[in-house]
């Protein structure tokens with residue numbers, strides 16, 4: 001079985017994002033970029049399934065600009081067999097990303113697609129669900145445990161009420177939550193080896209999908225700031241302050 | 249004029265409070281009508297609750313055995329069919345809505361507006377990106393259906409003084425059998441629900457162990473608060489995942505939030521930005537949580553919590 005993994009490049013989660021003063025976007029020049037943390041987890045899970053013999057091939061997919069190559073090489077260094085780079089200069093919406101994945105699925109026929117539950121730049125949390133809908137296949141979102149056997153996935157999902165377990169026939173789409181696994185670190189020799197691994201480059205425009213985006217972002221603003229309050233010196237002062245606010 | 253369909257969230261025959269928050273966002277859109285749809289194997293009790301929400305025009309029920317569990321693959325095709333004639337489909341931005349709404353959107357051939365914080369117009373909304381470090385205004389093309397999830401912490405629950413009619417709806421949708429519910433392990437707790445509680449006490453890695461977490465529960469019970477946790481506390485196994493507050497946990501807006509032994513990482517702060525009063529107790533006076541806390545107290549939580557209990561009396 002092949003596993004297709006979403007491997008998006010985003011602003012590193014440690015960066016404190018600044019909004020441009022003119023409200024046209026956020027400052028990304030010179031900012032550290034990394035793999036979306038949920039996608040590292042997706043890749044790790046795929047690699048573990050390959051190590052268990054459940055899958056033979058792990059393919060990382062990145063949809064983005066021409067300079068995505070170095071990022072995809074990281075995925076290869078982590079252990080993916082090959083990469084697909086769907087090239088586009090434009091930001092892609094979750095719907096376009098889902099339509100793109102569907103095209104790749106038609107070609108690659110994977111048994112499993114693992115995406116992150118959300119990209120930490122747009123925080124959309126949509127692509128996996130949309131892909132599953134368009135593909136007409138099961139979705140198991142927010143996964144914290146995955147078992148594959150007998151042509152089906154048994155997935156534990158982190159939901160508001162607790163932990164839900166569902167069973168999904170393969171092929172299926174799984175989206176990862178943070179507790180699914182702890183991604184491995186990339187080792188230096190693997191970075192060398194990754195140089196020999198193939199990256200297919202496909203133009204988004206050549207896939208024949210409708211990439212129109214009917215949602216436009218018109219303005220960016222900094223969030224309302226919470227200001228530093230007061231410090232109290234002991235428990236008695238804290239209780240007094242809370243009582244004064246009517247909170248106790 | 250807009251016609252809005254709000255997807256009701258429910259569990260064990262009870263309507264989830266997030267639904268009334270989604271209705272508030274629908275009201276802010278100033279539509280011609282707001283209908284709530286309840287998909288269930290036995291929708292009547294939930295529908296009766298939904299019918300009371302102020303602003304609701306009517307409640308539609310889709311009763312089918314397959315709807316006994318909230319599987320997106322089963323519910324989405326029915327909602328997509330029911331959505332014909334509506335200009336907007338809203339769902340709460342809970343794990344239920346986040347799982348389901350994008351599947352509905354894709355079936356309708358549209359992108360989704362996730363986590364609506366404010367309504368600027370029938371097709372214009374504000375939502376957070378980058379863990380809430382930027383707020384964007386988005387405009388949805390007027391010709392396409394608006395599918396949106398509503399950031400529950402940004403909206404008060406609409407009151408329950410109404411009496412909307414309830415109508416049974418038959419939707420002709422073939423449902424897949426490729427996805428099956430196995431079980432739901434629910435944390436049983438008599439404490440106030442984290443997402444609806446007016447007071448929340450959260451513990452972080454500083455609490456140190458599962459056994460030590462008792463001190464957090466005990467204090468929370470003393471003041472009638474719900475209990476939350478940082479991701480580090482959940483990851484370390486001090487408490488179950490459903491207690492996590494933050495970017496990848498629950499986004500909450502209690503009147504009082506007490507962060508105890510929590511450093512204040514941006515991913516945690518994302519979950520509490522809308523809290524009324526934030527109190528931080530941390531032994532490190534330099535902890536970033538103090539930058540945003542309304543009231544800070546530097547010290548050892550194991551010493552301070554018993555003192556607080558004593559001082560409250």
Ligand SMILES: Cc1cc2nc3c(=O)[nH]c(=O)nc-3n(C[C@H](O)[C@H](O)[C@H](O)COP(=O)(O)OP(=O)(O)OC[C@H]3O[C@@H](n4cnc5c(N)ncnc54)[C@H](O)[C@@H]3O)c2cc1C
Nearest residue numbers: 452453454478479480494495496497509510511516531549
């Ligand atoms: C993509 C992503 C998503 C994330 N989502 C979330 C999320 O939803 N929620 C979340 O919380 N985190 C999230 N995180 C993790 C986040 O970055 C932090 O690692 C986490 O919030 C830290 O938890 P903490 O404050 O409990 O632990 P720490 O940062 O280790 O802080 C522990 C604090 O306890 C204090 N302390 C220790 N002992 C005592 C004592 N005896 N008395 C008083 N104080 C004491 C210390 O001074 C310290 O400040 C996410 C991270 C990533 C990458």
Ligand SMILES: Nc1ncnc2c1ncn2[C@@H]1O[C@H](COP(=O)(O)O)[C@@H](O)[C@H]1O
Nearest residue numbers: 006007063115116118119124125126127
């Ligand atoms: N441009 C992209 N390139 C690769 N994967 C993507 C891209 N956009 C979305 N994805 C995948 O979809 C997941 C969810 O993204 P989103 O719906 O934007 O929050 C991500 O974690 C990725 O796995």
